[in-house]
Every structure is written in C-alpha cells, then in structure tokens.
Amino acid sequence: MLPKSVALVFAATFMAGSVSCAHAQVVSAAHQGQLPVGVGFGLSNYDLDYGPNRRMDGATAWVNTDVPFTPRLLKGLELEVEGRDINMNRPASLKRMRQDTFLGGPTYTWRYSRTFHPYAKYFLGIGSIDFPRIGQWYQHDTRTVEAPGVGLQCRSFGNFSFRADYEYQFWIKMFGRNDLNPNGFTFGTMYDFRTRNRSRY
Helix, strand or coil: CCCHHHHHHHHHHHHHHHHHHHHHCCCCCCCCCCCCEEEEEEEEEEECCCCCCCEEEEEEEEEEEECCCCCHHHCCEEEEEEEEEEEECCCCCCCCCEEEEEEEEEEEECCCCCCEEEEEEEEEEEEEEEEEEECCCEEEEEEEEEEEEEEEEEECCCCEEEEEEEEECEEEEEECCEEECCEEEEEEEEEECCCCCCCCC
C-alpha cells in the first residue's frame, strides 16, 4: 500500500493530468518544436521483490526520440532511455535497500487519437542494488536487466503530456538461477520539443 504522502502526490498528479488532457481537446496544437526529443520526469512506486513490506518509492527521468526513415507502418516507433532511483520510504524491515536502473530500447506508440497515446516498450540495461548484508561482505550487486512495459501518454496543454507507465523487470539470475522481478508504476509529466502539428499526431 502506498504511503499517504506519496499517494497524495500521485493523486494530485493524476488529477492535474486528467484536467489537462480534457483541456487539450479544445486547444490548438500548432506548436513549433526545436529538437527531435521529448524529456520527462515522474514519481515511481515499486514492488522490490525482496523481503517483507517490500514497496518503495523513487524518481524516474527519461528521454525519447523518433527513429528516422521509418516506413509509415512504423511511424509510432521511438527510442527511449530512462534512469530510475528507488530509494525513498524504505521499509523498517529493510534497513539497507536501494534499486537503481539505467535502461533503454524501443517503444511503439499507437496514436489513434490526438490526445490519448497508449504505448508498449521493451528495455535492456543494467541494475544496481544495495541490500541487507549476507555473510561478511555481500551487500551490493549489479545485473543485466530486461524490462517490458506498457503505458498511456495523454497530451495536455502546449507541448506537455501526462504519462502513466507500468514496468516489469527481470534482473537476470540475481540469486542463483532465480531472477529478481521488481515491478511498479511511474506517473509523470513529459515535455516534447518536437513539432506538435505533424501527421504523427
């Protein structure tokens, strides 16, 4: 269950995004972009897949860009990189716990309307974890991480969008033959430097 403070932030972000999305339907989208990228920031709540009372919060930032010279059928294809630091509201039962990831890969967005854009992604990268000491010294490790996910991006006012994202991670063979599977939600806002009146929207 989310801590009250984080739940309030998530709720406020969601309400603001919903109001902005509704407003976007009647606001002109003719904005000239400058760079072929979008940047975003959000708050995350994750199941650590480690120990009891294992939910923690953190922050996520991402950058994405179009894939050039794609055929019309693949116009929703983009490349994205994200960094996430799960390091807040640590459970009392886990005095030492932190999970950081740096991931990147393709996303595909379905722009069936001017406002709502669902997407799917599959990322690959590296994860770093700090955990309660096992034995005399073992309390930190890194692993290759694979992370499929889905989400919804909602155009808001101007070049801003609201995003809700779910990601399921595979920390490959974290403990013996077993993967670690942190997973959770990120709610945030994105600013798109790209032109907003193109046919891609």
